[in-house]
Amino acid sequence: xxxxxxxxxxxxxxxxIAAVTxxxxxxxxxxxxxxxxxxxxGLVMTGVVGWLADTAFSxxxxxxxxxxxxxxxxxxxxxAVERRGGGTRKERKAARTAQREAVAxxxxxxxxxxxxxxxxxxxxxxxxxxxxxxxxxxxxILKKHGI
Numbered sequence: 069x070x071x072x073x074x075x076x077x078x079x080x081x082x083x084x085i086a087a088v089t090x091x092x093x094x095x096x097x098x099x100x101x102x103x104x105x106x107x108x109x110g111l112v113m114t115g116v117v118g119w120l121a122d123t124a125f126s127x128x129x130x131x132x133x134x135x136x137x138x139x140x141x142x143x144x145x146x147x148a149v150e151r152r153g154g155g156t157r158k159e160r161k162a163a164r165t166a167q168r169e170a171v172a173x174x175x176x177x178x179x180x181x182x183x184x185x186x187x188x189x190x191x192x193x194x195x196x197x198x199x200x201x202x203x204x205x206x207x208x209i210l211k212k213h214g215i
Contacts, residue, residue: 072117078105079109081105082104086105089101
């Protein structure tokens with residue numbers, strides 16, 4: 069009974085705000101506010117509010133939620149263990165034997181063929197060190213940019 073009264077008051081307040089908004093020539097916003105304010109009355113009229121009130125105060129329903137939560141927790145735990153452990157004992161044994169057979173025991177050399185060394189690069193010309201370094205390229209760049 070109190071829920072229906074509260075929902076009716078919220079809807080009446082929302083419709084009042086929608087009327088003030090429409091008075092200010094904001095019709096689109098007023099229509100949106102009116103739509104939102106009619107939702108609580110619609111929920112009361114369809115009986116959803118009464119059903120929710122009965123559900124919220126029922127200990128049987130809360131016990132059902134606890135059972136569902138336990139089932140979910142058990143399901144997630146078994147999935148985590150299955151992913152980590154690799155399944156059953158037979159599946160782990162089959163995976164170990166398949167891994168042993170996958171590696172060829174006589175494969176000592178790579179099968180890509182003999183390695184080819186790249187040709188040696190020519191040695192770079194030695195650079196001049198000391199006070200006689202050439203800064204002409206740097207000066208050209210600075211002049212190009214007006215510095």
